[in-house]
Every structure is written in structure tokens, then in C-alpha cells.
Amino acid sequence: MDVMGDKATLFETGRFVQPSGEGPSRDEYETVEDAEEVRLGMAARTGDAEAASVLGAMLLRRGDLDAAEPQLRAAASAGDRPAANNLGVLLHQRGYPDEAAGWWRIAAVAGSAAAAHALGRHHRERGDEPAAEYWLRQSAEQGHVLGAYALADLLEHRGDSRAAYWMRAAAERGHREAAYRLARSLDRGDPEPGGPEEEPGTEEASAEAEQWYRQAAARGHRRAALHLGAILEKRGELKEAGRWYLTSAKDGEARAACALGFLLRDAGDTESAAVWWLRAAQDGDGNAANALGALHAERGETQTAERWYRAALDAGDDNGAYNLGLLCAEQGRTAQAEQWYRRAAYAGHREAANALAILLLRGGDTSGAEPWFSKAAEAGSVDAAFNLGILHAGRDTERDREAAVRWYERAAAAGHTEAALQVGIARLREGDEQTAERHLRCAAGGGSAEAAYRLATVLDARRPPEPAHELGESVHDKTECEEWYERAAGQGHRRAQVRVGMLAAARGDVVEAARWYRAAAEAGSRNGAFNLGLLLAREGSEPEAAVWWTRAADAGHGRAALRLALVYARRGELAEGQRWAARAVELGPKEVGERAARLRDALREELSA
Numbered sequence: 001m002d003v004m005g006d007k008a009t010l011f012e013t014g015r016f017v018q019p020s021g022e023g024p025s026r027d028e029y030e031t032v033e034d035a036e037e038v039r040l041g042m043a044a045r046t047g048d049a050e051a052a053s054v055l056g057a058m059l060l061r062r063g064d065l066d067a068a069e070p071q072l073r074a075a076a077s078a079g080d081r082p083a084a085n086n087l088g089v090l091l092h093q094r095g096y097p098d099e100a101a102g103w104w105r106i107a108a109v110a111g112s113a114a115a116a117h118a119l120g121r122h123h124r125e126r127g128d129e130p131a132a133e134y135w136l137r138q139s140a141e142q143g144h145v146l147g148a149y150a151l152a153d154l155l156e157h158r159g160d161s162r163a164a165y166w167m168r169a170a171a172e173r174g175h176r177e178a179a180y181r182l183a184r185s186l187d188r189g190d191p192e193p194g195g196p197e198e199e200p201g202t203e204e205a206s207a208e209a210e211q212w213y214r215q216a217a218a219r220g221h222r223r224a225a226l227h228l229g230a231i232l233e234k235r236g237e238l239k240e241a242g243r244w245y246l247t248s249a250k251d252g253e254a255r256a257a258c259a260l261g262f263l264l265r266d267a268g269d270t271e272s273a274a275v276w277w278l279r280a281a282q283d284g285d286g287n288a289a290n291a292l293g294a295l296h297a298e299r300g301e302t303q304t305a306e307r308w309y310r311a312a313l314d315a316g317d318d319n320g321a322y323n324l325g326l327l328c329a330e331q332g333r334t335a336q337a338e339q340w341y342r343r344a345a346y347a348g349h350r351e352a353a354n355a356l357a358i359l360l361l362r363g364g365d366t367s368g369a370e371p372w373f374s375k376a377a378e379a380g381s382v383d384a385a386f387n388l389g390i391l392h393a394g395r396d397t398e399r400d401r402e403a404a405v406r407w408y409e410r411a412a413a414a415g416h417t418e419a420a421l422q423v424g425i426a427r428l429r430e431g432d433e434q435t436a437e438r439h440l441r442c443a444a445g446g447g448s449a450e451a452a453y454r455l456a457t458v459l460d461a462r463r464p465p466e467p468a469h470e471l472g473e474s475v476h477d478k479t480e481c482e483e484w485y486e487r488a489a490g491q492g493h494r495r496a497q498v499r500v501g502m503l504a505a506a507r508g509d510v511v512e513a514a515r516w517y518r519a520a521a522e523a524g525s526r527n528g529a530f531n532l533g534l535l536l537a538r539e540g541s542e543p544e545a546a547v548w549w550t551r552a553a554d555a556g557h558g559r560a561a562l563r564l565a566l567v568y569a570r571r572g573e574l575a576e577g578q579r580w581a582a583r584a585v586e587l588g589p590k591e592v593g594e595r596a597a598r599l600r601d602a603l604r605e606e607l608s609a
Contacts, residue, residue: 044071049078057086065090081107085115097122108135113144121150129154140166145173152178171212176219183212183224206231217244222251229259238263249276254283261291270295281308286317293323302327318344322352334359345372350379354387366391377407385411386419393422401426412439417446424451433458444484449491456484456496489516494525501531510535521548526555533560542567553580558587562596569603578603 037058043051056071069090075083084107091100101122107115120136123129133154139147149170155163164185170178186209189202210231216224225248232241242263248256257280265273274295280288293308306327313320325340338359344352353376360369370391376384385407392404405426411419420443427436437458443451459481478486482503488496501516514535520528529552537545546567552560561584568577581603584596 044074047078049075049080049083052078053080053083053086056083060086060090065094076103076106081110081112081115084110085112085118088115088118092118092122097125108138111142113139113142113147116142117144117147117150120147120154124150124154129158140169143173145170145175148173149175149178152181171215174219176216176221176224179212179216179219180221180224183209183216183227186212187227217247220251222248222253222256225251226253226256226259229256233259233263238267249279252283254280254285254288257283258285258288258291261288265291281311281315284315286312286315286320289315290317290319290323293320293327297323297327302331318347318349318352321347322349322355325352325355329355329359334363345375348379350376350381350384353379354381354384357384357387361391377410382411382414382416382419385414386416389419389422412442415446417443417448417451420446421448421451421454424454428454428458444487447491449488449493449496452484452488452491453493453496453499456481456488456499459484489519492523494520494523494528497523498525498528498531501528505531505535510539521551524555526552526557526560529555530557530560530563533563537563553583553587556587558584558589558592558596561587562592562599565596565599565603569599574603574607578607 037055040051040055040058044055052071053075056068056075059065059068059071069087072083072087072090076087084103088100088103088107091097091103101119104112104115104119104122108119116135116139120132120134120139122132123135124132133151136147136151136154140151148166152163152166152170155166164182167178167182167185171182186205189205210228213224213228213231217228225244229241229244229248232238232244242260245256245260245263249260257276261273261276261280263273264270264276274292277288277291277295281292289308289312293305293312295305296302296308297305306324309320309323309327311320313324321340321344325337325344328334328337328340338356341352341356341359345356353372357369357372357376360366360372370388373384373388373391377388389404389407389411392400392407405423408419408422408426412423420439424436424439424443427433427439437455440451440455440458444455459479463479463481482500485496485499485503489500497516497520501513501520504510504516505513514532517528517532517535521532529548533545533548533552535545536542536548546564549557549560549563549567553564561580565577565580565584568574568580571577578600581596581600585593585600587593
């Protein structure tokens, strides 16, 4: 209710003039006010209704209801409108709402916007919405900000689109809750009467929502400060975001305290973050409790972490159960992990459903895992969709292979790099090179070295043969396929490293070629070791070349074994040469095997001669 919202003041009566210059001190003011109260009392006793009204308002403001009531009754009975409104306020405070409504009606009929607002609120509390709307509208149309807000609230409760108009009117007149609710409405994209419906998150709607959040926050609305902080954080204005989070958190908003904690953690101030998370968690914020649990888990304080995860669960945050499952799984407590995952999964936690499925799959329960993968994937878990693809791909039927690609495609559409690679491989197998290239590009752009290599091979196959390089001719610019080979090679892809080495060798860049061959060979590539051996042999370093050919041959490279056989034959170490020739026959391929067989037989004859 509006306490003395329509009261007369001493300044309005013109009976009390503030002296010029500096105002009176507090003691002087109280003395003057006491003197004025005496003067008003004397005037009221002579039947001056206006004096009685002003005196009653002063006493009501002071909280002296017993002294105020007779003055207000006398003035209201004499037809003083402010006295009628204030008498209604007094009676409402004393617990006589019906009598209060009677006086408010008198004042409202006489044109009091504050009384009309109070009367409208009275009728709404009684459930008489038509009467409430009538009086609130009277108040709002007279420009009364509380009346406009109360009318908007009533209309919004009824689903009336006209609520937006009055909510905006109240906000424009400085009502902070109206400003906050208007901002929330703009965030949701609610249409205004007579205006176009806007999608939430559009630039125009977001800018206006921010403006209203800012207005409400500046007036002390803690949830508006929270939302304003979130907008600023998303935009990267972290310093101002932190300031609004701090304002909201100090006013008791647990979510703001939690958000401030994350902001501080990201800035490297974990200790301060923990202080705000603790404050938020103690106020019942499950997200903050989870954050505290994770912090203690990172420090190895598993018992404390478990306590906070349980606190999050008690606060209604299903992440608490999921995190408890993760904690138990890390400790090897599989049965308990399954129990917590199930609890979170049954509550609709999609990542818990995925984790539960993985746990069951590792335990050999494929039939039990698949429904949970499906549930998680249908709920939007990208990892679960990918895992379903793996599950189906492991079954050797055409139907399952098709299902695997469908799940891979779903995960790839959500940005899963490995899933995009698998789709690309599948489409290449089917001959759909265009679709394959598109998915391989996505996967390669997401950081997959295998995708970068396979994309390079696709592009490489399209290149026309290059003309022979002539002396004095400038070296050609790198093609796109070479760039992808190099990206994969830089990520440690062994076949890409060999290919980059071959391209460098073709350009005559022996040093670069050797660098890439050596990188591949040291990572275990037998082709890299073989090619490095060839390069060293051409440069006159046959002993070192033999070392790398030995490594390649031991890894199953037939040509390397043949090269070793030739090296040892030239050195006169016929038995060793025969041994490597026999090894080359075993390893192949066919043409190598045939050459190796001839060399082996020749060495055998030489040894038996």
C-alpha cells in the first residue's frame, strides 16, 4: 500500500517557508517541526480540516497511529481527500482492511491516484479482479507509477497482452521491478501489443533489455544486477561484469556470488573464488556447491569434495549426483559410481546417462548400455551420439553400419571433430567425395590430424601432374593439399610427415625432407625410416642409412630388408646378406620378393662354392 502517497505537506500548504541560506540543523529542524505541530494542533482544534490533515500525516509518518487517527478522521469527514487516503492507510495498518477500503474509495472517487491504487490492490487481494482492474486503471491513467505496475502485474497474470504497455509505462517512470520484468520479457522475445514479435537474442532486443537491466540494477534490483553482469561477461567486459555481480552478491543474490566465484577463478584468484562459492553454497546454490566440490577434488581432498557434491544434490542440483559418480569412478568404486550415475540419469542428466552407458559397456553389458546412450543422445549429448556410432560400427551388418553413420552425422552436426572424420571416411568409401570433403574439412579445422591428412590425399588426387622443374625456374607456391599435409605433419601424423618429406625431396630441399623423414621414423614410421635411409645413402652416408633401414626392416618393411641385403652383399658379408634377402622374400611385396629371391639364391650359390 502507498503509505501517505497522497498526503499534503507543509510546503504545499504554503504555511511554512524555508528560510534562505543554509538549512537548519537537525536540532533546529526538530524544534521547528515541534512548533509547527503545536500550531497545527491549535488550528485543528478550531476546526481547520487542512491543518488536521497535515498534522495527521505528520503523526502517521512518525508511527503514532493513536494520535494520528482522530486528526485524520476529522479531516476526512470534512472532505479532505489526502486525509481520506491516509486514514485508509492507517486503518489497513491496524488490521481493518474493509473500513480502509471505504475511505480509499472516497479518496479515489475524489481523484486520488494513490487511493485508487490502494483500493485496486485491496480488491485483488480479495480475488475481485474486475474491480481491481477498474481501480488500478484509474490510478495508472493518472500517471501513478505503482498503479501502472500493479495493473501490468494483474494483466500479465491473466495473460492479457496489454500488460506490456503498462509494464513499460511503469518502467519509464522509474519502477525498478517493472524495469527488470520488462528486460526479462525482451530477453524472452515476448511481443508488445501492436508491435512485431521479436526473436529472443536479437541485437535490438538484447540492447534494450540491457538498458532496462541497467536501470533496475542502478536502483538496487539484485536480480537485474545479476543479469546485467551475465550480459557483460558474455561480451567480454569482465571488470564491469564483476562489479555488478559483486553488487548483487552483497545484496544476497546467491547466483551472483556463484558467478563472481567463476569470474575470479578464471582470473586465477582461486582463494577469493572459494570465498564467494562458500557464501553462495551456504545460501543453497547447488552450482556453487558443485564448484567447491570440484575445487577440493582437484586438491585431492576427496572427502570434502564428496560433502559438497552431496550438498549440491540436497539443493536440488542433479550435477551433484553426476559429480559424485565421477568421483567414485576415479577412486575405482564402480558400484557406487553406477548408483550415482543412475540417480542423475533418471533425473534427466544426459551426461550422467552417457557416463552410465560407458560404465556398463566396460563391464560387458552392451544391451544395458545402448538404451542409456540413446537416451543421452536424444537429450542432446554429442558424446553419446558419437558413442552410439561406435557401438553400431562395431557390429558387422549393413543396417548397423548405416545407423553408425547416422549417429556420427548427428554428432558431427553439433561440432564433434572425430564424428565428422568418421562421416568423411564413410562417404569416401561410398564414393561421395564432395560430402566427404566437407566433413573432412570440418574435422581438420577442429584439429584432427587424421582428417587433415585424408583431406590432403583427396585434394592431392585431383592435382594435375606438375611439369618437370628446370634449373633457374622459381619453386612453385605450396598447394592447398601441401598445406593440409603440413598441418597434419605438424600435429605428429606419421604418414603426413613422410608425405611432406617426399614433397620437399621432390623440390630438392634435402634438409627439409630429412627433417620430416626423421620425425616420422623416430615416431615409429617404417616408411619414414626407409626414406630417410635412401636420402642418407644418396648423400653418401650409407652406414647411417643402414641403421635406419634396419629399423624399417625390423618393423616389416620389405624394401628396407632388400636394401640391407644389397649393402651386406657389397661388403662381402654374404651370410648376413642372405639372411636379409630371405627376410625381404617373406615381407614382400611381390616384385621385391622376386628380386630378393634371386639375390638370396645367388648368395647361397656363392657361399656353397
